Amino acid sequence: MKVLITGIHGFVGSNLVNALKGEHDIYGVDILTPNKEGVVKTFSWHDLKMHAVPEMDVIIHLAGKAHDTKKKLAAGAYFDINTGLTKKIFDYFLESSAEKFIFFSSAEGTFNEISNEILTEDVIPTPIGPYGESKIKAEEYIRNICYTIGRMSKRVYILRPCMIHGPGNKGNLNLLYNVVRKGIPWPLGSFENRRSFTSIDNLCFVIEGLMTKDVPTGIYHMGDDEALSTNELIGVMCEAMGKRSRIWNLNKEVMEGCATLGSFLHLPLNRERLRKLTENYVVSNEKIKAALGIKKMPVSARDGLLKTIRSFERKR
Template sequence: MKILITGINGFVGSNLVQDLKNEHILYGLDIITPEIEGVRHTYSWDDLDKELIDDIDTIIHLAGIAHDTKNQTKEEDYISINTKLTQKVFDYFLKSSASKFIFFSSVKAVADFVQEKVLYEDVVPNPKGPYGVSKLMAEDYIMKHLPTNKSVYILRPSMIHGPGNKGNLNLLFKVIQSGIPWPLGAFENKRSFTSIDNLCYIIENIVIKNIPTGVYNIADDEAISTTELIHLICSVLNKKARVWRLPKLLISIFASIGSVLRLKLNTDRLNKLTENYVVSNSKIKKALDIDSMPVRAKDGLKKTIKSFSNC
């Protein structure tokens, strides 16, 4: 297959290149256009405007602005990149020779908080922040312009992680590595993660298989609590887990102050670390005709954690 990957220089794009380069012909589309091993050519956005891109079979649209937990990204920037740029790439897909379009949305496009025990694809969307709203607007545009002769997939991954990723997991690792006790033991929660290995496995199968057009949640099979995650980090570090059960109200007050002062512990980050956010992956497994993901949640997390400490 000839595959065009937008945002190819990012974390997910870089991993997809390693996963797909031996079996497919890859092209990139990004702001910067360095030579990448395994990629035939990386185009600029001007090349898209000028329609200078070779004929391709599949477009994987990754380019976008990630959720900013410091709340420093402007709403218009989210709309410009996550919504309008997606519309532009999708319009190009509609008139191109490509037969498949894979759009990376987010579970945040439908829910900042999971009201029921598990988040399914049929939930009524209710995003709260500009990030989720911008992703949902992109989804709506795609769904309103679905072609009858091509396949379109909107993927909503839960928190993606893997070696080289510097998100909230890395911050949590540094806190535990420093020897600071984990103060959030009073929060009982379960949340879903997405191993980059499982994500690449899904994308590769969507590329080569004919599955129904639609919206699909992406997640590992097992949900993990923050306390379990702390113990997993400590096992990698060969440390005894130090978990404190400080009053929830006290922690919430500290987080509120952190939001005002733009500290690392703020309300948004506290919610990410302590919320219940369990995502069902049953629909994508049924579409791919598989019983389970190839990588267990704890194994994927351990691989990511080890990369933080170069273990």
């Protein structure tokens, strides 16, 4: 197949190239257009506008503005990129001969918190903030067009992965890794939460399946089969680093009191951060597995995380 990937130089794009280049012809669209191993050619967004890109079989839309945890980015930038670029590439897809379109949305961005035990595709999104709101606006644009056209021959997939990790990842997992590597004790051991993660290997496996199998158009959540607690995650990190885990089971009420005080004094540990660190966030992958005709993902959550942490160690 001829596959066009937007945002091809990013973390997910680079891993997709490595996973798909042996079987498919890979092309890219990005802000910068240097040569990349495994990529036939990378085009600019201007090239796309001028229809200078050859016809493709599949378009994978990764390009977007990531969540700014420091809250320094203007809200308009999210909508210009996460919503605006999605409209442009989806309109291009509709006019092209490409048969499949895969849009990368977000689970954790579009659902501020999970009221149910497990997040399924039936739950109505509740984004708070411009990142999640801009992703949902992009989803709505795609869904409204698909609804208007009805049963079109093209297949459209909205993929909502939870936290993606793997070699080359620079996300929140790195922050916790650096804390553990320095031997700093984890003080929230008394909070037993469960969180879903997405191994990049499982994600690439799912993308290959969406490309090559007859999967119905729709929204699909993406995550590994097992959810892990933060305590278990720290244990995996220590195993990969050959360290002994240091987890303190401090009294919950004391830590909640410290977080309340932190909110008042604008300290690093505040109520919002405590909630994020200790909440449950379990994403169901049953729908995507059923669509692909599989019973389990090829890589376990633990093995995927071990691979990621060991890649951090090698990089050091």
